[in-house]
Amino acid sequence: MRIIAAGKALWHGVRAPWRVQEATSQAATAIFAVAVLLIVAVSTWCAILENGDPALVAESRTLSQLTEMLPVAKDAQLDLSTPQRQFTGALGGALMVTIGTTAALAGFFLIAMRFMTNAPVTYSMAIVAVSSSAIIQGLDLLVSVAGHIYFHSARAGLHAGLFVSPIDAPMLFTWLQRISLFSLWQYIAIAIALSTWGGLHRRYGIVVGAVVWFITRLILGAFTLVSWVVSLQKV
Numbered sequence: 361m362r363i364i365a366a367g368k369a370l371w372h373g374v375r376a377p378w379r380v381q382e383a384t385s386q387a388a389t390a391i392f393a394v395a396v397l398l399i400v401a402v403s404t405w406c407a408i409l410e411n412g413d414p415a416l417v418a419e420s421r422t423l424s425q426l427t428e429m430l431p432v433a434k435d436a437q438l439d440l441s442t443p444q445r446q447f448t449g450a451l452g453g454a455l456m457v458t459i460g461t462t463a464a465l466a467g468f469f470l471i472a473m474r475f476m477t478n479a480p481v482t483y484s485m486a487i488v489a490v491s492s493s494a495i496i497q498g499l500d501l502l503v504s505v506a507g508h509i510y511f512h513s514a515r516a517g518l519h520a521g522l523f524v525s526p527i528d529a530p531m532l533f534t535w536l537q538r539i540s541l542f543s544l545w546q547y548i549a550i551a552i553a554l555s556t557w558g559g560l561h562r563r564y565g566i567v568v569g570a571v572v573w574f575i576t577r578l579i580l581g582a583f584t585l586v587s588w589v590v591s592l593q594k595v
Contacts, residue, residue, distance in 0.1 A: 362390035366491075370395065373492030373549055378562050380492045380553035381485075388484040388491075395494035396458050402498040403454040406505040415512040419526045466490045469550055472572045479558025489553040493546045500542035518542060535584040539577055547573040 369383040369391045383391060410416045466486035473481050507516030514526050514533075519540035526533045551569030552562045 362387045363394065366391040366394040369488060369492040370398070370495050373489075373553065374495045377489075377492070377549040377552040377565070378556040380489055381557040383488055383492075388487045391488050391491045392462065395491035396455070396462065398494045399458045399497055399501075400454045402501050403458070406501050407454070409505055410508055413509060413512055416508055416514060419514050462487070462490055465550075468576070469554060469572060472568055472575075473551070473554050473558065476568050476571065477555065477558065477560055477564055479555060479560055479564075481554050481558045485554060485557050489550045489557070492553060493549050496542060496546040496549060500540065500546070503542070531584055531587060535577075535581050538580050544570070544573050547576075 365383050365387040369380055369387070372379040372382065410420070466483060466489070469490065470481060470483055470486040473479050473486075504517040504519075508514055510516065514537070515522055515524070517537070517540065519537050521533045521537035521539075524533045524536055548566055548569030551567075551572065552565030555565035555568060556562055
């Protein structure tokens with residue numbers, strides 16, 4: 361029954377976020393697990409598809425240099441020379457990133473909702489709301505990889521990075537790529553689910569979602585700027 365509830369929550373996250381509250385907080389673990397598995401499966405498949413395009417591989421190598429200075433980038437010395445190891449590396453990386461970002465985003469939305477609306481929401485509600493947006497995130501990945509493969513460039517997609525070359529300005533492109541229509545849709549859907557769950561009108565969710573999306577884009581921009589400054593010092 362919890363798997364069915366998880367499926368309904370993910371469907372409501374796309375069609376009617378205000379109905380996400382129909383999933384009880386007891387099903388939060390199941391919804392979180394199904395969402396993580398969905399995103400990991402889609403992202404791993406997309407990574408394998410893009411790995412078959414030489415132009416995308418070249419751009420990916422340039423962009424991956426941005427993470428070499430980060431403490432979490434400990435897999436840079438792993439041997440990914442075989443298809444099996446490439447699959448394992450993509451799967452493991454996607455799993456860790458998805459779990460971490462989902463948990464962190466839920467906490468961020470919880471703080472934002474409490475601060476901006478004083479709505480009586482809990483962390484389990486936030487986990488359900490964020491997890492219910494997994495299909496939106498999956499659609500973002502599918503649309504992006506389709507454009508990447510068709511145009512043989514990571515520039516393709518519904519994001520601001522369309523106007524910047526990943527090779528000429530990798531730092532700026534990495535940030536602008538996060539400014540996408542799908543990410544805005546996802547954040548608004550999450551906030552609508554939480555606001556209605558907290559007894560507020562969905563218009564509060566639209567405002568909170570847009571504000572949280574804007575703040576997170578600024579934070580990501582600040583991290584990108586710091587990375588750029590550090591890279592200049594290493595030259």
